[in-house]
């Protein structure tokens with residue numbers, strides 16, 4: 032942990048260990064992993080396939096529990112929390128974007144962005160207003176009534192980003208968010224993510240194989256033998 036002396040990382044992974052059992056063998060994927068994510072900073076996670084990028088994102092996002100170590104969200108240790116409390120943190124403080132958009136096909140763009148807010152208990156009228164604002168911010172004001180199948184790949188991914196930030200999370204975790212897109216569209220979607228980091232000071236961690244995009248982010252890290260190493 033570095034950065035400003037008084038600042039607390041939005042996410043701090045402390046000595047994370049994660050093993051998977053495959054038949055007789057134990058695979059150690061994360062082994063004493065440490066990583067701090069800071070408000071307003073974009074971090075690229077660039078590491079070979081199978082090195083544990085998705086595992087790290089799932090653990091940072093409280094979707095998966097480590098075998099040892101602690102995940103702090105805004106300074107709060109999460110291992111001792113109940114499932115209900117972890118779910119609450121996941122819903123309010125953490126946003127996810129995946130390689131495929133994972134939007135609900137029978138709902139419009141607007142409804143897809145409203146849903147996380149409604150689950151959180153906000154009034155419908157409020158969720159409509161905020162969903163419209165975010166979609167407009169991402170250049171989708173003319174697409175709010177479209178269903179996912181009626182949107183281009185880049186538009187689908189921007190709706191997925193809008194959904195991820197609908198509850199104004201403190202951290203945005205993205206697993207190959209531009210992996211399915213052509214270079215131009217990938218650039219457009221990537222710019223939208225970077226714009227959000229600057230505008231909202233969300234902390235962002237993106238797993239990517241795209242070094243060109245990684246080079247445009249504030250910081251680059253990799254995974255080597257289960258450890259996070261800083262690149263450059």
Ligand SMILES: Nc1ncnc2c1ncn2[C@@H]1O[C@H](COP(=O)(O)OP(=O)(O)OP(=O)(O)O)[C@@H](O)[C@H]1O
Nearest residue numbers: 051052053060078079080081082083084085086087
């Ligand atoms: N539930 C599981 N059970 C057993 N092994 C798993 C499980 N999940 C992941 N693994 C293994 O852990 C390793 C790391 O997987 P992970 O998906 O985190 O890698 P990754 O770096 O994200 O890879 P990619 O870039 O290909 O998406 C892989 O070898 C994978 O086979």
